[in-house]
Amino acid sequence: MATPAVELSSVGKVYGYGSSGMIALSDVDLSIEPGRFVSLIGPSGCGKSTLLRIVAGLETADRGTVRVHDVSPDEACAAKLIGLVPQSPALLPWLSVLGNVTLPQKVNKDAGKRRERIGDLAERSGGRVQPDMMELLRRAGLEDAVDKLPAQLSGGMQQRTAIVRAFGLQPDVLLMDEPFSALDEFTRESLQDQLLDLWDELKTTVLFVTHSVSEAVRMSDAVVVMAPRPGRIVDVIDIELPRPRNQRLFAERRFHEYEDLIRDRLHSAWRSTDAA
Ligand SMILES: Nc1ncnc2c1ncn2[C@@H]1O[C@H](COP(=O)(O)OP(=O)(O)O)[C@@H](O)[C@H]1O
Ligand SMILES: [Mg+2]
Structure with a gap:
């Protein structure tokens, strides 16, 4: 079997100390194969x-192990294997749409060289070409907005810009925290629709956090159901619906059966x- 794109084994995380400690994650095991679209769903506070x-290397686990393409999250970040789309788009206000989406590529011109230093990752990343950012912007419906500043855009257009920016780096693993909520x-x-199109084309592994059951079913190959106190995984449900998944899917009985489940x-x- 291929090396998992993301692998967590017995991961635990506690915020605070002693009796006032809050168990944000308890004994989390999760393995995601490369190219899969996996959603995390659960109520607020369950540790999504x-x-x-x-996984992004922004926090460290207190227990267990986390691997991204068989290296640590820190190494994966240094090699630009990971892209993160936060809930709010976090664009630089003084740069145009084009300036924002091309900035990471400019900053990380030598990311490819750094990848090669991480042993067996070199082979996979060797043939990688820089994507055509204008083409990605066009596909995201932003061709008329390339010279605009973020403040001149709607919330949806800002979020599309952030998604194009994340895809532009061609991360092997794209982490998205309630990007559309x-x-x-x-x-x-x-x-x-646009995210599924880009994902289909670029074959990135996606780990996607959502509050929405129908969004999770529509997008995912598998939905990871989480529960709080302590934050944990209670189920992983494979979504065996055909792709592409367009609006017609909503009329299908199996779609609603997955939602109910x-x-x-x-x-x-x-x-x-x-x-408890
Ligand atoms: N930096 C932090 N310091 C203390 N507690 C935190 C911190 N971040 C998250 N928590 C707590 O950990 C739990 C899980 O939070 P979080 O991962 O944000 O959940 P979710 O994204 O599912 O809503 C919550 O109870 C939250 O209050
Ligand atoms: Mg959250």
Whole structure:
């Protein structure tokens, strides 16, 4: 079997100390094969962002091991294997859309060279070419906005810019923390389409946090259901629906059966948490 793109074994994380400590993650095992689209879903406080931040190397686990393409998160970050799209787009306000999306490439011109220093990663990254950013912007519907500043854009356009920026680095693993949650439903569905198109083309591994059951079912190869107190994984559900998954999917019975199954798992996890 191929080396997993992301692998967590017995991962634990506690914030604070002693009796006031908060167990953000307890005994988390998760293995994601390269190229898969995997969503994390669960109520607020169940550790979704913590898990993502640990994979991104922004936090360290207190227990267990975390590997990204068989190196540590820090090494993976240094080799620019990881891209992160946070909940708010975090664009630089003084740069145009084009300036924002091309900045990481300028800053990381030598990322390819650094990748090669990480042993067996060299082979995979060797044939990598810089993507055509204008083409990615066009595909994201931003061709008329390339010279605009972030303040001149709607929230949806800002988030599309952030997604294009993340894809532009061609990360092997793209981490997205509720990227669409602040957007209206129409914008959200259109961005889901665009993300699926880009993912299909670039074959990136995606770990995607969402609050929305239907978004998780629509996007994912597998949905990881989490529960709080302590933050943990209660189930991993494979979504065996054909792709491409367009709007017609919403009319299909199997789509709604997956939604019901995930809601059911979320509720039973919630009940067992309350009882504890
Ligand atoms: N930096 C921090 N310091 C203390 N507690 C934190 C910190 N970050 C998260 N937590 C706590 O850890 C738990 C999990 O948080 P988080 O990962 O943000 O959950 P989610 O993203 O699922 O809402 C929550 O109870 C939260 O309050
Ligand atoms: Mg969060």
